[in-house]
Amino acid sequence: MTDAVGRPLEHERAVDAGTPLIEADRLSIEYEKTRERTRLLALYDFTLTVPAGEFLVIVGPSGCGKTTFLSAVAGLVAPTSGSVHFEGAPVRGPGPDRAMVFQDYALMPWRTVEKNVRFGLEMAGRRGPRHNDAVQSYIELVGLAGFEKSYPHELSGGMRQRVGLARALVVDPKVLLMDEPFAAVDAMTREIMQGELARIIQETGKTVVFVTHSIDEALTLADRIAVITSRPGRLQEIIQVDLPRPRYEKDVKASPRYQELREHVWGLLQQEVSQNLRSGVE
Amino acid sequence: MTRDADVDTRSAAGPLSPPVQRVSKDGPRQRFGRLLRSAPGVVLLVVSLVVLIAVWQYAQTRIRAVPPLYLPPPSAIWHALLENFRNGQFQQNIAFSLQNYGVGLAIGASAGVAIGLVTGGIRKVNIILTPYIWALYSTPNIAFQPILIVALGFTPLPKIIMIILGVIFPIIVNTIAGVEKVDGSLLRAARVFGANRLQLYLKVAVPYTVPFIMTGLRLGATRGLLYMYISEIYGSTNGLGYMVLQATHRFQTPTAFAGVVLLVVMSILIVQVLQIVPRFLPHTREAKI
Numbered sequence: 001m002t003d004a005v006g007r008p009l010e011h012e013r014a015v016d017a018g019t020p021l022i023e024a025d026r027l028s029i030e031y032e033k034t035r036e037r038t039r040l041l042a043l044y045d046f047t048l049t050v051p052a053g054e055f056l057v058i059v060g061p062s063g064c065g066k067t068t069f070l071s072a073v074a075g076l077v078a079p080t081s082g083s084v085h086f087e088g089a090p091v092r093g094p095g096p097d098r099a100m101v102f103q104d105y106a107l108m109p110w111r112t113v114e115k116n117v118r119f120g121l122e123m124a125g126r127r128g129p130r131h132n133d134a135v136q137s138y139i140e141l142v143g144l145a146g147f148e149k150s151y152p153h154e155l156s157g158g159m160r161q162r163v164g165l166a167r168a169l170v171v172d173p174k175v176l177l178m179d180e181p182f183a184a185v186d187a188m189t190r191e192i193m194q195g196e197l198a199r200i201i202q203e204t205g206k207t208v209v210f211v212t213h214s215i216d217e218a219l220t221l222a223d224r225i226a227v228i229t230s231r232p233g234r235l236q237e238i239i240q241v242d243l244p245r246p247r248y249e250k251d252v253k254a255s256p257r258y259q260e261l262r263e264h265v266w267g268l269l270q271q272e273v274s275q276n277l278r279s280g281v282e
Numbered sequence: 283m284t285r286d287a288d289v290d291t292r293s294a295a296g297p298l299s300p301p302v303q304r305v306s307k308d309g310p311r312q313r314f315g316r317l318l319r320s321a322p323g324v325v326l327l328v329v330s331l332v333v334l335i336a337v338w339q340y341a342q343t344r345i346r347a348v349p350p351l352y353l354p355p356p357s358a359i360w361h362a363l364l365e366n367f368r369n370g371q372f373q374q375n376i377a378f379s380l381q382n383y384g385v386g387l388a389i390g391a392s393a394g395v396a397i398g399l400v401t402g403g404i405r406k407v408n409i410i411l412t413p414y415i416w417a418l419y420s421t422p423n424i425a426f427q428p429i430l431i432v433a434l435g436f437t438p439l440p441k442i443i444m445i446i447l448g449v450i451f452p453i454i455v456n457t458i459a460g461v462e463k464v465d466g467s468l469l470r471a472a473r474v475f476g477a478n479r480l481q482l483y484l485k486v487a488v489p490y491t492v493p494f495i496m497t498g499l500r501l502g503a504t505r506g507l508l509y510m511y512i513s514e515i516y517g518s519t520n521g522l523g524y525m526v527l528q529a530t531h532r533f534q535t536p537t538a539f540a541g542v543v544l545l546v547v548m549s550i551l552i553v554q555v556l557q558i559v560p561r562f563l564p565h566t567r568e569a570k571i
Binding site for chain 2: 074076094095096098099100102104106108110119120122123124167171
């Protein structure tokens with residue numbers, strides 16, 4: 001398989017099928033809430049492994065530590081106890097092998113589409129014609145050809161997130177960390193974006209850890225779904241999604257297996273949410 | 283106005299405007315009506331200005347509501363304006379004032395931005411400098427003028443320093459605010475994509491601050507004009523402020539008013555220019571979700 005630029009994927013199956021790309025072992029993360037002088041346990045005793053090439057979707061109620069897990073893998077927060085390993089080495093900080101797509105896009109408003117996509121390359125001091133070609137080809141891959149010179153404020157939410165996706169892909173990371181990337185776009189755009197993401201991931205062969213609230217989004221995209229409990233976040237169950245691809249077609253969503261999986265995940269979450277309601281957490 | 287432009291306004295006016303074929307039959311009334319609809323703000327402003335001047339003129343020539351020595355009629359101010367331009371007095375004084383102002387604004391703005399960026403970016407500098415900045419900002423800096431004149435004499439230098447003092451503080455304070463308020467999610471994204479501390483500052487915080495700097499510049503530029511004027515009233519032998527003061531001492535109130543009119547026109551021009559510039563910056567426009 002080759003990536004969008006036509007180069008063979010450097011890391012493709014570089015890791016043995018048996019060796020996980022991401023490995024969280026009894027990971028706990030506590031935040032200091034300075035204003036209230038309390039500590040918030042965001043993740044507790046969280047163990048999860050993600051093999052290379054997998055599309056893992058994490059589902060859970062708000063405040064269950066989904067984003068915290070992504071931040072830990074990205075190297076933005078350090079474990080309070082336990083560990084996160086990436087390719088067998090403990091995560092010590094951000095690196096070009098892990099890129100992130102954000103819910104609020106986090107695009108630099110003073111940069112054009114092209115310069116936003118280039119951001120990661122620029123930080124790494126990667127310049128030159130080869131990288132210019134890469135920027136252009138990823139802009140085309142996400143369907144933004146012709147908008148290179150536009151500013152984020154001139155784009156719709158869906159288009160902004162395409163920029164966010166291209167910015168993450170262009171650094172050729174080994175894993176894409178996606179933090180509710182389509183939560184802020186309208187329902188129709190969301191379905192289109194899901195379809196395109198599935199296509200792009202299939203083309204590039206990237207490993208993805210994707211966080212969402214939406215069960216349908218999870219079932220449309222995931223190889224596996226990890227359901228997380230809230231406060232503190234713990235892994236509740238992992239569900240293998242054995243549905244045929246591509247999934248955005250009607251017959252897949254109408255299939256009995258889809259409904260069965262949907263009800264199963266919904267059952268897990270419902271239990272969780274009603275427990276929280278009773279204990280007054282959310 | 284060309285005919286092409288006429289047709290354009292019409293097609294933009296929507297279904298209620300008459301069909302395009304009848305362009306030639308348009309009288310001046312229709313045209314005036316269209317002008318009112320297309321630019322009501324500007325038209326209203328001009329009309330109100332004309333009315334104000336007319337009422338003022340009438341009140342001071344026919345009724346003499348206030349002794350004309352205190353409030354000369356617009357016609358007298360206009361004559362004083364022309365007279366002083368003819369004998370070159372205005373040009374010379376304006377040149378002196380604007381030269382000081384230009385130098386003061388350039389130095390004050392660049393120093394203000396530099397101090398603001400450093401103070402906002404380095405915590406320890408911020409802690410040390412902030413009290414001084416606020417103390418100087420809230421003090422009427424006119425207090426320094428006598429000392430400056432004693433030290434530096436009747437030269438342009440104390441005036442330039444006064445203008446710098448006027449310009450610099452709003453710019454410093456706004457620049458610091460920009461650096462401090464930098465969007466956390468942008469910093470987070472930049473960190474994920476490998477930005478080090480210096481890059482976070484130069485590639486995120488500094489560009490993020492540009493609109494704040496523009497606000498500071500606008501406030502500083504008008505405040506600088508005030509300080510320019512004041513610096514010429516006291517211990518000066520030249521400049522717009524000096525001229526107005528001299529004119530009032532000689533009971534030449536029309537000349538004094540003419541000087542004030544010039545000052546008003548200058549401030550309006552400066553503020554307008556500084557309001558137009560930010561429109562060319564992409565991120566002063568709505569850029570979030």
